[in-house]
Amino acid sequence: MNAMDTDELSVVLPSTTTSGLSLSLHPLPILNISEHLTRLKLQTNSPSPFVLGALLGTQNGREVEIVNTFELAIEGTGELVDHGFLVSRRDQYKQVFPSLEFIGWYTVAPHPTARHVVLHEQASLFTGYCSTPLLLLLQPNVNAISMSINAQALPFKAYEPSIEMRDRKSRSVFIEASYNVETGEAERIAVDWTARGGGSGTSLESHLQTQRSAVKMLHERILVLVKYVTDVISGQAKKDHVTLRALTALIASLPATENKAFRTEFDTEYEDVQLTAFLSSLTKSANILNDLVDKHIVLTTGRDERGPGGRRRGIGRQGTIPGDWDRHH
Structure with missing residues (x-):
């Protein structure tokens, strides 16, 4: 197989081609995808189960943030996505997080293949909900840190879909996009809590x-x-x-x-x-009740000493109150 054949079989453009996308990846999607893969491995007893999910985030021009994810349901034994489930789950997230949009999908594989291009090109699948859905790939069993543009210790790679013209024919390809891991204060606390095993649960x-x-x-x-x-x-x-x-x-x-x-x-x-x-609780409650009764007596006594017009009732001539004076004179 010559270099040209290898070039044609690859669905990822060379590293010299850059996407120009400013991509930020939050910790929650990393945890969700890793948990998804681990759970499917245990459930199916398979070292490489088929993992598929949706990416939620925000996009402002060429600036994209991947904030959350949710799993996608598969119809039957094939690789067709249950669109009813996708729409329902997306709408549920929109009710809670109105700013989050469907921006792509994720799966698990060493690198993108023609299989992923087929998934991407399903007209009624991802492109029906997003014009240019991103692909986030979890690469298990990565022994060494890649020297690519995503040279970091995370086994994740992000790809942006594109079209390549070759021999007057167009084909769908992927361009690797660099990303930064971005965390907020609340996310840092949550990740630290998770890393420690769940806070107070660790002590237990x-x-x-x-x-x-x-x-x-x-x-x-x-x-x-x-x-x-x-x-x-x-x-x-x-x-x-x-x-x-x-x-x-x-x-x-x-x-x-x-x-x-x-x-x-x-x-x-x-x-x-x-x-x-x-008895200790009863004594404490009695003290609180006693204070409440004292305050009530003070307020009630203050009201009784005032007249109908709100003025304090004073002592009139000859030691009688004004009402008695009027009756006697």
Whole structure:
């Protein structure tokens, strides 16, 4: 196969051709696509399942931001997209994020092939929702960092569709587009939270792992003791009276937790603790209620000392209030 044949088979233009697209990739699409691939691998038990999804973002001229993604449903066993699902999911995202538009699609492959050109050229597929849909490719099993224009440690490449004229014939091709990873403050916090395993969930997971290790170690030691006693009974191990006395004392202490008197004492202790907590809460509530009653009395007394016109009722001549003075004179 000569160079020309290789050139004709390639659906990606040489690196000397630049797209001029200013592309920004946010962390959420990276996480979503990686999770999509991992989940399909486990579900289908296949090392290379068919992954297909939509890209959501914003576009202002030649400036494009990929902000979010969602998976696409496939009809049957082929590679035809369920358009009803696509439109429904796109409209749902538009209701929550009105600024996001359908700007392309993503899949998993080492590099674009004629298969991806066929997907792109399906008139009722992506071009029906976006005039120039971008292709974001996740490249699994990339051992070395590429020296291409996307020379970074992420196994992602972005491509812009284009048309090439060759031998007076046109064909659909892709141009590799450089991109920058852009994160906002909220995204940095979310990514850090995810990397740490989910914030407080990490502490719980660490605690459970510690408990599991402790139980596992205890189980292994119990098996050692059981094996030793079994070997002593069968005569395969030497009888050690110190070890056996310690083992007897340990076994004798175990039923204490199942003793009826112990359970009664434990329940009494627990009820006392609960009662103390309840009394503490009740005392706090009584103090709050007492303050509220005092404030109510102050406000009520202030209203009673004012007349109908809102003026404070004072003392008239001869120690009578104005109303009594008018009645007597």
